[in-house]
Amino acid sequence: MRLVPYVDAERERIVDALFAWLRIPSISAHPDRAGDVRASAAFCADQMRAAGLEHVVVLETAGAPAVYGDWVHAGPDAPTALVYGHHDVQPVDPLELWHSPPFEPVIVADGEHGSECKARGAIDDKGQVLYEIEAVRGLLALDGADTLRYADVKRGQRRAVRLVRDGADAHLEGFLLGGDTRAEAWIKALLQDRLPAQAFGRQLLRPGASAPSGVAARGKVICSCFGVTQTAISEQVALSAGTDDERLARLQETLKCGTNCGSCLPELKRMVRAGAAPALAEAP
Numbered sequence: 001m002r003l004v005p006y007v008d009a010e011r012e013r014i015v016d017a018l019f020a021w022l023r024i025p026s027i028s029a030h031p032d033r034a035g036d037v038r039a040s041a042a043f044c045a046d047q048m049r050a051a052g053l054e055h056v057v058v059l060e061t062a063g064a065p066a067v068y069g070d071w072v073h074a075g076p077d078a079p080t081a082l083v084y085g086h087h088d089v090q091p092v093d094p095l096e097l098w099h100s101p102p103f104e105p106v107i108v109a110d111g112e113h114g115s116e117c118k119a120r121g122a123i124d125d126k127g128q129v130l131y132e133i134e135a136v137r138g139l140l141a142l143d144g145a146d147t148l149r150y151a152d153v154k155r156g157q158r159r160a161v162r163l164v165r166d167g168a169d170a171h172l173e174g175f176l177l178g179g180d181t182r183a184e185a186w187i188k189a190l191l192q193d194r195l196p197a198q199a200f201g202r203q204l205l206r207p208g209a210s211a212p213s214g215v216a217a218r219g220k221v222i223c224s225c226f227g228v229t230q231t232a233i234s235e236q237v238a239l240s241a242g243t244d245d246e247r248l249a250r251l252q253e254t255l256k257c258g259t260n261c262g263s264c265l266p267e268l269k270r271m272v273r274a275g276a277a278p279a280l281a282e283a284p
Contacts, residue, residue, distance in 0.1 A: 005164075005173065006138035014134055015107075015117075017047065021087075021126050022105040022119040028064045028088035040087045040126075041065040047130065051137035064088050071140070073158065073178035085129035089121040139176065150205035155179060161187070161204045169196045175204070185220065192227065222271075223257035223264045233257065233268065237275035247272045 007014070026040035027033040041058050044067045048056045053069035067087065092102040100106050105119035117127065151158040157179030163170040172190045177183065187204065190197050197204065220230050236254055240247040248268060252258050258265045 003135060003138045007134070010134070010138075014130070018117065018122075018127060018130050019105045019119075021047075021130065022117075022121050023103055025103045026088045026121075027091055029091055034064075037064045037088050041067050044087045044129065044133075045069070047133050048136075051133050052140035053133075053136060071136070073156070074181060078181055083132050085125045085132065087126060087129060089126070090124070092120050139174070148205055152179075159183075159205055163197055166196075171195065172197045172204075222267055223255070223260075225260035225264075226256045228255045228257040230271075233271055234275065237272055240275075244269070244272050247275070 021040065021043050024036050024040045024043060025033055026037040028037050038058075041064070045056050045058050048067065048069040053071055056067070056069035059066040059068055092098065095102070100118060102120040105117055105122060107115050108118050110116045116122075121127070147160055147162045149158075149160045159175070159177045159180075161175040162173045164173040171194045172187070175187050175191065177187075189195070190200075190204075222228055222230050222233055232255060233251065236251055237247060240250050242250070248258075251268065251272065258268045
């Protein structure tokens with residue numbers, strides 16, 4: 001799902017919600033602010049429900065109230081993503097160092113970063129948490145005239161795909177798979193490569209993993225920093241020669257995978273070794 005169009009369309013509402021949350025002085029270190037911390041938790045819960053999350057509840061703890069919600073319809077084989085944050089904020093002393101009241105958010109121009117929101121909690125952590133909630137809202141809010149939907153309540157399956165008109169054709173703007181997620185690889189190829197999708201129509205809703213003619217699945221993403229897929233890596237490894245280190249270096253130079261955070265390096269090294277196995281078997 002490409003969230004930029006969603007954020008652009010919803011910007012005013014998102015900023016208003018952020019400002020409303022930032023105005024709640026939820027300083028958990030101050031006992032006299034306990035009511036504000038509880039109000040902040042309730043605000044967070046309301047935002048999560050509005051985003052489409054389920055089982056949202058404010059949990060009582062030995063300290064400040066926590067908020068929980070989930071969406072567990074992606075299927076039994078789908079990975080689980082846990083998103084954690086906090087809705088309370090740090091004390092604001094010394095007040096004389098603030099250029100504006102800490103709980104009156106303002107947008108200020110910053111020569112290096114453009115415009116920024118200044119308030120206690122804008123970064124740590126209400127702003128970040130709200131962006132995560134809004135990402136969920138954008139991903140789940142597949143509606144409108146250009147959205148195709150399928151649901152099989154008995155089998156626990158649902159899917160939706162959003163198409164955006166592009167002249168006489170259309171391209172995929174986002175998709176949601178629940179229950180049967182085997183089609184993710186080839187549908188993701190349509191999204192990532194912005195391939196024309198008009199001709200596929202309701203094939204986009206077809207259960208199963210097989211791709212329609214003309215679409216090749218790109219495989220799972222190995223390097224999330226640069227969106228490099230298993231298929232692309234395997235193809236490049238097959239074209240490379242030399243030692244494992246030389247093949248890995250060439251892979252990084254060509255596709256950039258493994259050159260940023262490095263979390264994919266173990267898998268890249270495994271794929272390089274696996275790709276070298278046939279050549280070693282043929283050696284005298």
